[in-house]
Amino acid sequence: MTVGQDKGGKTDAMIEIENLSKTFTLHNQGGVVIRVMAGADLSVRAGECVALTGASGSGKSTLMRMIYGNYLAADGAIRVGDVDVARAAPREILALRRDTLGYVSQFLRVVPRVPTLDVVAEPLRRLGMRDDNARDRAAHLLIRLNIPEALWALSPTTFSGGEQQRVNIARGFAHPYPALLLDEPTAALDADNRAVVLDLIVEAKVRGAAIVGIFHDTEARDRVCNRIVDVTGFSSGHAA
């Protein structure tokens, strides 16, 4: 792993974060304002994978959620492709999520009773891909991730933690997003499946995806990440 050297200029960065800050105002607890991030900068080029590190509660997930538009920024810019997520209208963020920015979260959130194959194919159908093509691609990923075919017609809500995570990963990799956010993608996996996921990440890098991830699995992190960025420096207790 090579640490540091951020040469990502504004022109070739796929994800570019500048002077980002985040506060939470708790209106029902006396209006307390909690500042959790200030002056965060991060730049990720196409084909590059950056790992976020820092102690639990340091703001790794908060930063990922802000890039995805799930948390609102208090100030600063989050450019993904040509969209500034911090200022974009909801429908611009929806289009960004559909076409450009993928997110593999730790937990699977799906409509109950929808078959696994359709859960994985859904991002492709939303892009207008024909049903059978979308299902073929989904099947291909499920096979790679060792989800037995007997389970494809069942809803993943009843699956084990590791199986749910693999379904989530298959769904996140179904479309070749130019930018990807990965939250602990190998956490609940055995060695074989972990290797498959790491291969998927490497393949995404080779095709030019810019990736930001949280990996507690340091061996996995060292294999796929180009750099690590400690977000402790982004929290407001520290001078950024």
Place this chain on the structure above:
Amino acid sequence: MTPLLSVEGLNKTYGAHLGCRDVGLDLFPGEVLGIVGESGSGKTTVLNCMAGHLVPDRGRVVFDTRAKGPRDVLTMSESERRMLGRTDWAFVHQNARDGLRMGVSAGGNVGERLMAVGARNYGRIRQTAEDWLTRVEIDAARIDDRPTTFSGGMQQRLQIARNLVTGPRLVFMDEPTGGLDVSVQARLLDLLRGLVRDMGLSAIIVTHDLAVVRLLADRLLVMKSGEVVEHGLTDQVLDDPQHGYTQLLVSSVLQA
């Protein structure tokens, strides 16, 4: 992009009682908008004003019509508005009995809306009705049965088929999954999501169920005491609510 529906300054009072105040929103083609809030927050008033079931005291409800472009629905003639209600608009009631004709067969319920827009060939109407029953997962063999013999979930699916058979562009839904068993709700949610995606529908869904809007709506409007207190991307509003009332609403949900 021209919004399919654009609402401005909607006001409605019931005597001294406030229904809604200064409600505005834009809905774009293919978008699903959720309106949440507790009972009495004004969400159903807003829906009924937009859909033409209630006359607001003030405001504009501009719909991008196929033939004449953006038109204020509130100043249209009654016949024009009725035509819109039969063609480009659909309304799914919480209680399926309000949206169905209970004395008419399932096939008749679906076919009636086709006939209202000029379909006359009996065989073709029946065929289309059969297709739609299958699409909403009702056995086509039940086509001649009355909805009174259907379960609550089936009635709701029949109401959806009746509404969508004419290929509307905008669907208003008032608590579409309210009063149904949880397992029936899930099936209906999946059905609605598929139809919205495949038909490119736009929809406005009023509900008090935050789990339903999380799975169905792209954007969310939060109402309290007749006013919109917060709006934004659905998952953002639910996960990082900015207004005190939304924070209270989100934190009050029982975790299953």
